[in-house]
Amino acid sequence: MSERTPMIEMCNVSKHFGSVIALSDISVQVHSGEVMCLLGDNGAGKSTLIKTLSGVHRPTHGEIRLNGEPARFKSPAYALDAGIATVFQDLAMIPLMSITRNFFMGREPTVGWGPLKRIDWKLADRIAKQEMGKIGIDVRDPSQPVGTLSGGERQCVAIARAVYFGAKVLILDEPTSALGVKQASVVLRYIAKARADGLAVIFITHNVHHAYPVADAFTLLKRGGSLGTFRKEDITREEVLNMMAGGAELESLDAELAEFQRSDTERADADTSGVRPPLAAGQ
Known part of the structure; x- marks a missing residue:
């Protein structure tokens, strides 16, 4: 490679x-x-x-x-x-705007020349439908608004384009x-x-x-x-996760969570035994 x-x-x-x-x-x-x-x-x-x-x-x-x-x-x-x-x-x-218009974004195929030049919408619709079909998305009507597609399908329109x-x-x-x-x-x-x-x-x-x-x-x-x-x-996937999060930060977080859990357990044990934890000075 x-x-x-x-x-x-x-x-x-x-x-x-x-x-x-x-x-x-x-x-x-x-x-x-x-x-x-x-x-x-x-x-x-x-x-x-x-x-x-x-x-x-x-x-x-x-x-x-x-x-x-x-x-x-x-x-x-x-x-x-x-x-x-x-x-x-x-x-x-x-x-x-339609799927076709979003697919071409100003680069639509044309027919004719000079002042008679115009967009070939039939060809444009056919290309948009074919390109979406290649990725397994069946577009029934390429003239439908692109906003009617799901988020994943809209991503695929942009990628296919x-x-x-x-x-x-x-x-x-x-x-x-x-x-x-x-x-x-x-x-x-x-x-x-x-x-x-x-x-x-x-x-x-x-x-x-x-x-x-x-x-x-x-x-x-x-x-x-x-x-x-x-x-x-x-x-490995776990090594990637660890590097992204930072091993030291994760260890520090684990220690903090363990301390919170220990404090909560001690408080719960004191409540069930009827012994109230000692009050701080001035309380």
């Missing part, structure tokens, strides 16, 4: 906002046909990282490489033209965070399909239970820094 050229790579990337260090010396590699999960709690730097990859921010230090070549994106449009598609949490969809328009790198920002178990499984299934189709997928989440089944590798972020990158075969 290491001998192949990564599809996308961050090399010692840092991002500063004035005196605030949002990212510090981050290096990540993602190959085609691979799912890299970026894991971290709130404030770990996940959002800044994906905005840097997708052209919203420019790195303060370091370099981004696309298929081995240095890449500098002036805006998200340049990143999209280069094949980097980002699906943010808000999905950039208009609920009252990115894939259809030639994405080589697919960045997913917390796609399962607000979904139930069944809806999340739909999205995870499509992430696995995108990997099988040869895309390089970056899956940002704080939910290890969603990340572990589909991931090939994990990069753990904490307070803007990287705790390392690990292949799935080299780390």
Whole structure:
């Protein structure tokens, strides 16, 4: 794996906002046909990282490489033209517009030329229906408002849109965070399909239970820094959880909870025995 050229790579990337260090010396590699999960709690730097990859921010230090070549994106449009598609949490969809309109978003197929040029709605509807069918979602009427779909299905519309328009790198920002178990499984299934189709997928989440089944590798972020990158075969789900939460913090929490439980037990024993605990001075 290491001998192949990564599809996308961050090399010692840092991002500063004035005196605030949002990212510090981050290096990540993602190959085609691979799912890299970026894991971290709130404030770990996940959002800044994906905005840097997708052209919203420019790195303060370091370099981004696309298929081995240095890449500098002036805006998200340049990143999209280069094949980097980002699906943010808000999905950039208009609920009252049709599935087809949301699928194409201004890139609808046309017929005719010059002043007679017009949108080919029949072809657009057929493409939207076919692309959704490929991921197992049967859309009876692609002209129905996208707001009538479930959360998981709307995520899949956004992902299918990115894939259809030639994405080589697919960045997913917390796609399962607000979904139930069944809806999340739909999205995870499509992430696995995108990997099988040869895309390089970056899956940002704080939910290890969603990340572990589909991931090939994990990069753990904490307070803007990287705790390392690990292949799935080299780390267990429990080890990932422990690193995210912090072993020392968990041990401290366990000790505090045990102390609370001991105090509650002593108070309950005193109440049942009729012996009241001694009053503090002045009571």
